[in-house]
Amino acid sequence: MHSIKIIIIFSVFFFSLNSFGQVDRMEPPFWWSGMNTTQVQILFYGQDIADYEVLSEDISILDISRTENSNYIFVTIDTANKEPGAYTLHFKNDGKTAYSKVFELKERKSGSASRSGFDSSDVIYLLMPDRFANGNPDNDTTKNTIENVDRSNPGGRHGGDIQGIIDHLDYIEELGATAIWSTPLLEDNEPVYSYHTYAQSDLYKIDPRYGSNEDYQRLSAAMHQKGLRLIMDYVTNHWGSKHWLIEDLPSKDWIHQWPEGFRRSNYRMTTQFDNNAAKVDAKGCMDGWFDTTMPDMNQSNPMLLQYITQNAIWWIEYADLDGLRVDTYSYNDKEAIAQWTKSIMDEYPNFNIVGEVWMHDQAQISYWQKNSKIGAITGYNSHLPAVMDFTLHDALGTMFNEDNSNWNEGMIKAYENFANDFLYPDPNNLMVFVGNHDTNRVNHIFQSDFNKYKLALTLILTTRGIPQLYYGDEIGMLGDKDNKGDGDIRRDFPGGWAGDSQNAFLSAAVAGGRTKDQQTYFDFTKKILNWRKENSVIHSGKLLQYIPQDNVYVYFRYNDDHRVMVIINNSLKNHTINTQRYKEGLQDFKKGTDIITDSNMDLTSQIFIPAKTPMIITLK
The missing domain is CATH 2.60.40.1180 (Golgi alpha-mannosidase II)
Structure with a gap:
C-alpha cells in the first residue's frame, strides 16, 4: 500500500514538472553540456505566456525578454560548467508556480567540437529527396501536411524520402561520391510546390513526408558507416509563409515589412558592397522578398539571429553533420550573417560551410569568402569558408559548345576563370559544378553529347576546388528549365519508385537495369570519381x-x-x-x-x- 502511494506521488510530481500548461512550444527542445555556445536563448510559446515570471533553482537565468506579442517569452540560461541532466524552469504568477518545464542538457558526443567538415578531397552528390527515391510510401501523404503526393504533377510532391536515400547509399558509394548534399528536408507546409522545401514551416522538424528527425539521424549514421559525409542545406534568408512563427510573429521586425505588404527583391547583390549604391537599392535587395510565400527574415533582429544560430548548431550536433550549404547567402543582412557564420565556426573550428553566392564576377564572389582581400577594402569579413564558383559554371555552360577557338570562346574561358584565382583567399575551398537543381541539366545543354559530358566532368574533377555532381547527370538525365520549368530538371530518378519500368540504380547487366547509354555515362563517372578518391594531388x-x-x-x-x-x-x-x-x-x-x-x-x-x-x- 505504501509503495502505491509513493508511485502516485512521484507520478504527479513528474507530470507537474513536464506539464506543458501554457507552453505550446519550447525551442530549442534541448541542448548539450560542454558546448562553446553556453548562453542559450530558449523560446517559450503559449497563450499570454509573457504574463508569467520565470525562475529556476537549477540553472542560472541571464536574461528574460518579452516582445510586443504576449504569446512569447525568451529566456536565456547559462549552461557553462553544467553537467548533463534535467534543469527545471518554473513559470510563476503572483508568486505561485503555475507550471514548470524541464530543459535537458544532453551529453555531447566525444570529439564533436573537433569534427572535420567536407573539403577538396570530397566529391559532393547533390540530390532532391522528393525526386530521388521513395523508400517509405506510407509517408507520401500525411494528415498534418497540406500538399498530397501527385507524381503526375511536375511541380508537386512525388514521394521521395529519407528512407529512399538510405536504401541507395550503396549506389552513391559505388559511384565514388564521398558526400551528400540534400536540398532541405525540414518541414515545408506550403499548399503547393512544397517539395522545393526552401519555404520552411518548422526549423526543428523534418518534413513528415520525408520521415522523422530520428530518420535523419539514421541517415547520418548509415552514411558515416560508409565513410560518407552529410551536408545540410540551410536557409537563413527566408522562411515559408506557413511557418508557425510567421503566422504569429513575436514582433513585426522579425521579417522585413513593406508599406504595400509585399515587395520582391531586386536581386542586385552588388548593392551589398557597392560604395556608390543608393540606399533604396541596397534595401531593395536585402529586404525584398524572394516570393510571396517566402517572407524575408530580418537577421539584424538579435533574437532572430540567436534563434537561427542556435538552430543551425542544434542540427549539426543532433544529426552529426559534416557541413552546411547556405541558400542565398548574399541576400542576408551581411553583418548579421557574418556573425551567424562565425558563431558556428567558433563552435566547430574544422567544420565547413559553403554559401550560395550566385554572381557572375570573381571579385564579387570573392567578397563573400572568409578573409577576402576584396572584402577587406570595405572592412568586411564574412567568415564564410567556402563559396560556389558560379563563374566557372557560367563558362562550362557554353565553352564545350564552342568548337573553334578564338580570343574569348572555347577553352580560354576556363583559363581566364582560373587566372582570377588570385582574388580568392582559398581557391581550393570553392565548390565547382556543371549544374545543380536550379540550372538546366548539363546533358540538355550538351544535347546528350557524351563526349562533351566527358570534357566537362574531367575538368571539374581534376581542377582546384570541391566538385559537386547533380543526381542523374551520371546516367545522362535531361531537363529543360527554360521551356519546361523546374520540374523538368528535377525529374524522378528511374527506379526510385516501386513499379518504375526501369531501374537505373542497377547495372545494365541486370534485367531492367540501366540502358546501354546510361551505363556508358555511369561507368565513365564512376571510374574518374574512384580514381580521384585515392589521389591526394588532385585534392590539394x-x-x-x-x-x-x-x-x-x-x-x-x-x-x-x-x-x-x-x-x-x-x-x-x-x-x-x-x-x-x-x-x-x-x-x-x-x-x-x-x-x-x-x-x-x-x-x-x-x-x-x-x-x-x-x-x-x-x-x-
Whole structure:
C-alpha cells in the first residue's frame, strides 16, 4: 500500500514538472553540456505566456525578454560548467508556480567540437529527396501536411524520402561520391510546390513526408558507416509563409515589412558592397522578398539571429553533420550573417560551410569568402569558408559548345576563370559544378553529347576546388528549365519508385537495369570519381595551367610527390601537341598513363589526342 502511494506521488510530481500548461512550444527542445555556445536563448510559446515570471533553482537565468506579442517569452540560461541532466524552469504568477518545464542538457558526443567538415578531397552528390527515391510510401501523404503526393504533377510532391536515400547509399558509394548534399528536408507546409522545401514551416522538424528527425539521424549514421559525409542545406534568408512563427510573429521586425505588404527583391547583390549604391537599392535587395510565400527574415533582429544560430548548431550536433550549404547567402543582412557564420565556426573550428553566392564576377564572389582581400577594402569579413564558383559554371555552360577557338570562346574561358584565382583567399575551398537543381541539366545543354559530358566532368574533377555532381547527370538525365520549368530538371530518378519500368540504380547487366547509354555515362563517372578518391594531388596539389591553343587546354596538378597532366581537346579535330612546351609541368617525367583509357604513353616529344577527348595522365 505504501509503495502505491509513493508511485502516485512521484507520478504527479513528474507530470507537474513536464506539464506543458501554457507552453505550446519550447525551442530549442534541448541542448548539450560542454558546448562553446553556453548562453542559450530558449523560446517559450503559449497563450499570454509573457504574463508569467520565470525562475529556476537549477540553472542560472541571464536574461528574460518579452516582445510586443504576449504569446512569447525568451529566456536565456547559462549552461557553462553544467553537467548533463534535467534543469527545471518554473513559470510563476503572483508568486505561485503555475507550471514548470524541464530543459535537458544532453551529453555531447566525444570529439564533436573537433569534427572535420567536407573539403577538396570530397566529391559532393547533390540530390532532391522528393525526386530521388521513395523508400517509405506510407509517408507520401500525411494528415498534418497540406500538399498530397501527385507524381503526375511536375511541380508537386512525388514521394521521395529519407528512407529512399538510405536504401541507395550503396549506389552513391559505388559511384565514388564521398558526400551528400540534400536540398532541405525540414518541414515545408506550403499548399503547393512544397517539395522545393526552401519555404520552411518548422526549423526543428523534418518534413513528415520525408520521415522523422530520428530518420535523419539514421541517415547520418548509415552514411558515416560508409565513410560518407552529410551536408545540410540551410536557409537563413527566408522562411515559408506557413511557418508557425510567421503566422504569429513575436514582433513585426522579425521579417522585413513593406508599406504595400509585399515587395520582391531586386536581386542586385552588388548593392551589398557597392560604395556608390543608393540606399533604396541596397534595401531593395536585402529586404525584398524572394516570393510571396517566402517572407524575408530580418537577421539584424538579435533574437532572430540567436534563434537561427542556435538552430543551425542544434542540427549539426543532433544529426552529426559534416557541413552546411547556405541558400542565398548574399541576400542576408551581411553583418548579421557574418556573425551567424562565425558563431558556428567558433563552435566547430574544422567544420565547413559553403554559401550560395550566385554572381557572375570573381571579385564579387570573392567578397563573400572568409578573409577576402576584396572584402577587406570595405572592412568586411564574412567568415564564410567556402563559396560556389558560379563563374566557372557560367563558362562550362557554353565553352564545350564552342568548337573553334578564338580570343574569348572555347577553352580560354576556363583559363581566364582560373587566372582570377588570385582574388580568392582559398581557391581550393570553392565548390565547382556543371549544374545543380536550379540550372538546366548539363546533358540538355550538351544535347546528350557524351563526349562533351566527358570534357566537362574531367575538368571539374581534376581542377582546384570541391566538385559537386547533380543526381542523374551520371546516367545522362535531361531537363529543360527554360521551356519546361523546374520540374523538368528535377525529374524522378528511374527506379526510385516501386513499379518504375526501369531501374537505373542497377547495372545494365541486370534485367531492367540501366540502358546501354546510361551505363556508358555511369561507368565513365564512376571510374574518374574512384580514381580521384585515392589521389591526394588532385585534392590539394597546386594548379599550373597553359594558355589554350587550337581549343586544347593543358594543365597540371602537382605537389612534391606526384604530378598529373590533364589535356582537354575541345576542338572538332585531332591534335598532336609538342611536349617541349609543357616542360615546366612535365619536369623530367618521360612516361605516363592515361587513367581514362588505361593507356601507357611516351611523353618525350609529342602527344596525340583525338577530337573532343579528355586525358588524365599520371606521370611516371
